[in-house]
Amino acid sequence: MFIRKKWIRLFGLGLVTVALALLAAGCGGSKKSSSSDTTSNASSGSSSGKTYPLLRVTWDAPDYMDPALAYTVAAWQLNWYVYEGLLGYKHESGAAGQTLVPYLAKSMPTVSADGKDLKFQLRDNLKYSDGTPVKASDFRASIERLYKVDSPGVGFFSAIQGADQFSTTKKGHITGIVTNDSTGSIEVKLAHPEGDILYILATQFASILPAKTPASDQSTKGIPSTGPYMVQKYVPSRSFVLVRNPHYNNQIPTMPSGNPDKVTGTIITDPVAAYQSVLGGKSDYDFQPIPNDRLGEAQNKYKDQLRIYTAANTYYYFLNNKLAPFNNIKARQAVEWGIDRNAIINGVYGGLGRPTENFLPPDYQQYQKISDYHYDLAKAKQLAKASGTTGQTVDVYGPNEDPSKASTEYLASQLTKLGWKPKLHLLSHQVYFTTIGNQATKAQAGFTDWYQDYPHPVDWFDVLLNGNRITQTHNNNYGNVDVKAVNDQIEKLKKVTKLDTATNNSWAKVDKDLIVTYATTVPYMNRSATDFFSPQVDMSCYSFHVLGQWDFGVSCMK
């Protein structure tokens, strides 16, 4: 094997090695996540009326196309125009896009004084894409189906009366959802008031599907839809085709009816390949973020085809508040002071991000800028030393793909500078969050991020930092943040249905308490991302939605 044909082998070895280096250009990839607006001149979210035959897009891989299971931006952004619920969002850029409007409901619900009873009325003559009528009982069946398919969204609906019981038995019906098919009325009864219930009912999980939809993943089979489009074909990890819903008839006047007659998507997860696909004229849109390496080129050569937005997201390092050394507040404060937020954004993310110390993103009306930490390594070292924990080993976790990997390496490097002995664990994206969400892992610090499910502070503080919601497995509170005073405040605020100034200030105080008073977590960035288009796309129609991201339904061609 190693003896004969030596020169052929020598050349082969050289070529393989050189190929490794060159192949590097075409390999790897990172994942895009979510959305909001910024530097783009976003147009109105309403339909421009400029219909055209075909939109070709390069897309990230959806986890599922079944709305009960889908929990990625790649899926939600498509399904936004396919599967609709009682409520949805205005298709407009900027803060206006956070406004809830009735979709399949005739109007916004009537809410009882105690906030525990919501009454909806379905619009008249609603039809699925297969021509069958939409019934009120389909809503209940759709929520019940979430439990039957073990949807990741079931937790959102636990406030509905009888939902917890149904989650264990999966038999009968959820008692808190009362429907009448003849009148089209839907009543949702809550066990206790939920401040974010309307936003929850506007998520994809609350999409109304035919009651007979099997309780299993229907991603590739297609479910009759109520939106302007229907899924004609979906081949996981390869492609999808959306076509117009033949029975739509503009049945949801509060959303655009869509400009492209057909949307063909090629799933490319490698950002370089996705970018090349648009440059090569094979696609009109690149879902993936342009790689840092090509960002300068895109900005200089294709400026008109590029839009940059900063999503409603927060990238942060979790520090395990229950395990040494970070059960010591001084140790946590040391990390807060020892992280150079601007340097991470510049070096690791190519400048595509904005530094933050808040947990809540700046788009929120509850946001009050925190500016208490400034990179000061000397002070950080002092705090670390004062904590008496230096020299301890710290298990640092992160994903094994850049830029998240590089961000985790930065954290480990800074911990070394502060006197700890970090041990790096880099895991595949597929298992990363499950692993760090398992208490048995005993992750002491690491990388994480969060993109909003809906624009309400509950989706941040209650889901991620409420100590009452810490679980043994599938824990979203990776740092086991558990401050009783703050927990109580979150529990109180999450029941408040009206977001007035006082409530917003209280949420802002929760943010400040968690980050400054208790230094529980280290937010460092609101990440920005790119939308890149072919020259054929008319950028005057570009609209970016706070949840739906690029609003492909209102796109138009030159």
Next chain:
Amino acid sequence: MATESSTDFTLDTAAALAAEEGGAIEGRSPWALAWRRLRRNYVALAFLLLFVVIVVCCALAPVYAHRIAHTDPNANHLGETFPRDGKQVPIISKGGFTGSTFKAGGVPVGPQLWHAGGRYVFGADNQGRDVAVRLLYGGVNSLKVGIGSALICTLLAVVLALLSGYYGGWVDWIISRFFDLIWAFPVLLLAIALGTALSINGFHHFGISIESGSLWIPTLVISYVLIPYIGRPMRGQILSLREKEFVEAATAQGAGAPRIMFGEVLPNIASSVLVFFTLIIANNILTEAGLSFLGAGVQPPNPSWGTLIAEGQDRIQTAPWLAIIPGIAIVLTVLSLNVFGDGLRDALDPRAKVRMDR
């Protein structure tokens, strides 16, 4: 191929060699003869020298890092500057948002050679780490894994081949099936699977505990998957040697099996083992680079030439040196070992040399 190579390494008798080399070998041992031939092969010696230089440079990594570059291999320098020509130069180009205007940044400084007093000779990576320092430390890790796995692999393969070839019968059957079992999987895929699994949780069985991230993991994985590549041809040679008169003579004198295997047979395959060992180091360095490139070898932040190429892949357009420089290091190391290995084979196996000369 294994069968062919098994006959290539038999040392000729003194008479046969005398015939080929004009009677100048009388009174000299086979090793002395091999050394004499190797000394004449200047190309092989030049590449041996190149390999030695690479090893020495890597061994001096801590000296270079702390005395000249003033940094550690894993220490980031994001947001910092360094002096060049009396000016402070940012290690990473600045970008980001000014209001709503965005400017792309994050491009690390390129190779400075000796213009920055020995800092950033080969530039910086996206964490502001000194590429030259990481290249040298990466070389240490790559060589440790390459040489370590070659040693373990060769040792295990030779022992198994001796047992298999000498005893034959059911011992041979079991060991041969073991080789078949490993060979049933594509080598790289098996290595990736093992490397990935072990790099997550480490190995904690049979009283052995290896932490994830340890260099022992790629070393042992590579050793394991390549055992048949040495074991099979060695077994073939030993099967042949077992029938030779000197083995019969030793048996007749009452020598036991261990004595015959290690005292009689092993010296007769030593030249083959040596050549295999040299060449498999090169192969293992390449395998390590491949595994590390795919995340199944040396684990970050520890550098190896494979991880350095992987880290450079995202910057191939704006900072090509990040991938090219470790690639060159691999090429030079593998080339030097292969050319030297071929020279060594020619020295130890004159028949092969004669064949080549034709």
